Amino acid sequence: MTDYETFDLGATKLSCGVIVPSLHLAYKVYGQLNAEKSNLILYPTSYGAQHSDIDWLIGSDRILDPERYCIVIPNQLGNGLSSSPSNFALPFTHGRAPAFSHLDNISAQERLLREVLGVERIALVYGWSMGGQQTLHWGALHPEKVERICATCTSARTSPHNKLFLEGLRAALTTDPAWNGEWFTQHPVRGLRAFARVYAGWALSQAFYREDIWAEAGFASREDYVVRAWEGNFLRRDPMDLLSMIQTWIDSDISSNDVFRGDLNAALGAIKARAIIMPSTTDLYFTIDDSEIETSMMPNAELRPISSNWGHRAGNPQNSREDEAAIQQAVKSLLAE
Secondary structure: OEEEEEEEEEEOOOOOEEEEEEEHHHHHHHHOOOOOOOOEOOOOOOOOOOOOHHHHOOOOOEEOOOOOOEEEEEOOOOOOOOOOOOOOOOOOOOOOOOOOOOOHHHHHHHHHHHHHOOOOOEEEEEEOOHHHHHHHHHHHHHOOEEOOOEEEEEOOOOOHHHHHHHHHHHHHHHHHHHHHHHOOOOHHHHHHHHHHHHHHHHOOOOOHHHOOHHHHHHOOHHHHHHHHHHHHHHHHHHHHHHHHHHHHHHOOOOOOOOOOOOOOHHHHHHHEEEEEOEEEOOOOOOOHHHHHHHHHHHOEEEEEEEEOHHHHHHHHOOHHHHHHHHHEEEEEEEHHH
16 A cells, blocks of 8 residues: 555656656645645655655644644655656566656646646645645646745756766766666665765755764764664665656756747746755855856845754754754745735
């Protein structure tokens, strides 16, 4: 049994040009739509995450309130629940899975809301990291449908430095002896452990490790934190799915489409929604400087940094009540308008 629903989109042409005979979107609904269908919050997943990894912030006293709002988490393509390398049938197995883009994610999500839920306008699109990238894509590609945006620790276009970080992760994973150049012949435990350790260094700040902040989350040592929180997280994932989502992240750019043709200023300028953009003051790859540049191009957006030592993880503050309170206040102020 599963705790989510599946929307079959049928034969679909992806933005990479490949037609897949069947594309499906896994999603979960929390709360109820009101009669006017005006209380929907869309909450896309982040890198490597599935809905059950990020729904901790849904609750009457948390960031997203299911008693007042209908919250929908669509699992992004490539995450192992929605269509992914790990669940494709022939001929898209053994390294032949097509590339996914955020254009594909937003197209599938838009059909889900319109065809399944009958929703034409979204009260709030909320997202962290890759979920935030989808949030900004929604604002640019469907400005008439999105009323509000809250995006934490993210970007409208993946920066060159961020791409280098991701290329490093990919290199660490594919150095495993199970990698044959196109796929993994067995589960790459050595590569995934290396991948996780590299990620753990980038996702948290220098102060996080210097001040032993991992202890606040219940870990006995830095090594205990890396092994249980990072190796444990990625060892359970399919490595081809991880590589697929890395490529989606590298290619993320809200202006890379037929509407804006590479003009980032025009794409960000098209976002009509009231928006709060929340970088972390210590994020090492979604930096405040990059967020400030992008936010300045948005006509109705506010830059509201999260002052935190949790680095990138400040945008998903499961173990930091202070950071959660900052995001909760931002969402509350948006929904009050």
